[in-house]
Amino acid sequence: MALTQADIDLQIVRQRDAYEKSVADGARRADHPARDYPPYRSSLLRHPHQPLVAVATARDPEAVELASPAFGETDVTELDNDLTRQHAGEPLGERITVTGRVLDRDGRPVRGQLIELWQANASGRYAHRRDQHPAPLDPNFTGTGRTLTGDDGGYTFTTIKPGAYPWRNHTNAWRPAHIHFSLFGSAFTQRLVTQMYFPGDPLFPHDPILQSVTDDAARQRLVATYDHSLSQPERSLGYRWDIVLDGPTATWIEEGR
Secondary structure (H helix, E strand, O other), X not given: OOOOHHHHHHHHHHHHHHHHHHHHOOOXXXXXXXXXXXXXXXXXXXXXXXXXXXXXXXXXXXXXXXXXXXXXXXXXXXXXXXXXXXXXOOOOOOEEEEEEEEEOOOOOEOOOOEEXXXXXXXXXXXXXOOOOOOOOOOOOOOOEEEEEOOOOOEEEEEEEOOOOEEEOOOOOEEEOOEEEEEEOOOOHHHOEEEEEEOOOOOOHHHOHHHHOOOOHHHHHOOEOEEOHHHOEOOOEEEEEOOEEOOOOOOOOOOOOO
């Protein structure tokens, strides 16, 4: 019998209670989720069960780069970070500006960092052949963008607020609105992938992916802050979201998923 949302909600509560009890008993806080988080059902099937294979960089330091793409400033155009200007017409939906800084564990800016994002459109559908969600596609919105961080580690994207969409983790499962972010570091092998969410979403308590980050403080770092000073008159609402690459306040990364 298929699991219901009530079943998943109960699993989420039990996982969170067990985590809080372990912390109260002296365990260290875990900023990153377990790779086999039961409410996120597919993680049980596809998370690594064996130790990671080490690349023999001592013998050939360049081996790891042979199949890796190379990016430079000339590859990123001025339209790549504005997803509302990539087609002939205006996309449908609520236009937003997302800006922030990429920082290291000591709060220092990470310059020249390639950031890519991808997302669903305002109806909650991706422009991808495998997305068969019966919601309309938008011919003026592809849902992908990229940019390079500046000297202060800053980045900015203009896009459309994505819609929620169903997925088949359990009966009546819906993902909160979110944007996927990818950061490439100084080499392709350092790639980090995470998700940004929007404040006040009623689907937060019901989403196994977000709730797999059982530590409350770590989970809140995935939620952007509405910042009215970033809103542009008669154009877009503004959100701020900083990304910390490592350390105790690091942004959750989809490691091993």
